[in-house]
């Protein structure tokens with residue numbers, strides 16, 4: 001099987017950016033697993049399914065019609081790249097990600113991303129549940145205030161108005177949900193390398209991961 005580098009960590013820890021650069025540097029495939037949870041959330045919203053209907057939500061996820069065309073993400077042939085970034089979509093994703101049936105429904109879809117020459121996968125349970133045999137497992141953390149600042153800057157740069165203290169509260173609530181859900185909670189794999197990016201630049205985090213990979 002092709003090698004996997006798993007990068008897990010809390011919301012806004014910089015996993016996605018890190019995973020993207022590492023994948024590009026190595027010439028590997030990339031799996032942004034959070035996007036599959038967001039896609040499921042968006043599909044649920046569009047179909048008008050209630051957020052409490054776990055079985056129906058899992059069914060929607062199992063049958064997601066998704067295509068990746070360059071940088072675009074198509075859901076039922078509709079470009080949803082922008083819609084996926086909406087706050088409501090992220091909030092619903094975080095809520096439904098607690099459902100074991102949904103996580104099961106996305107299990108094989110995630111594993112199918114493992115292709116030669118290798119895969120860099122980021123999320124919450126890449127190293128613990130989806131790719132427990134990953135060659136390298138990274139658990140990326142950062143101080144919650146720092147994460148709120150980063151997300152704030154990101155939004156402002158995109159011209160989206162944001163409120164720092166609301167973002168901070170939201171991140172704390174998301175951390176709570178991610179860490180304390182009964183199924184696949186956010187915890188480092190036993191063999192994970194913990195990287196605290198609070199005081200690291202993106203380049204420094206990338207360098208750390210590549211150094212672990214070269215070990």
Ligand code: CDP
Nearest residue numbers: 011012033034035037093094097123124125
């Ligand atoms: O914006 P944020 O980093 O919180 O989210 P994301 O990575 O786009 O993922 C959306 C939601 O899906 C998160 O709030 C997580 O609760 C959930 N998720 C998960 O449970 N397991 C994964 N492997 C990836 C995401």
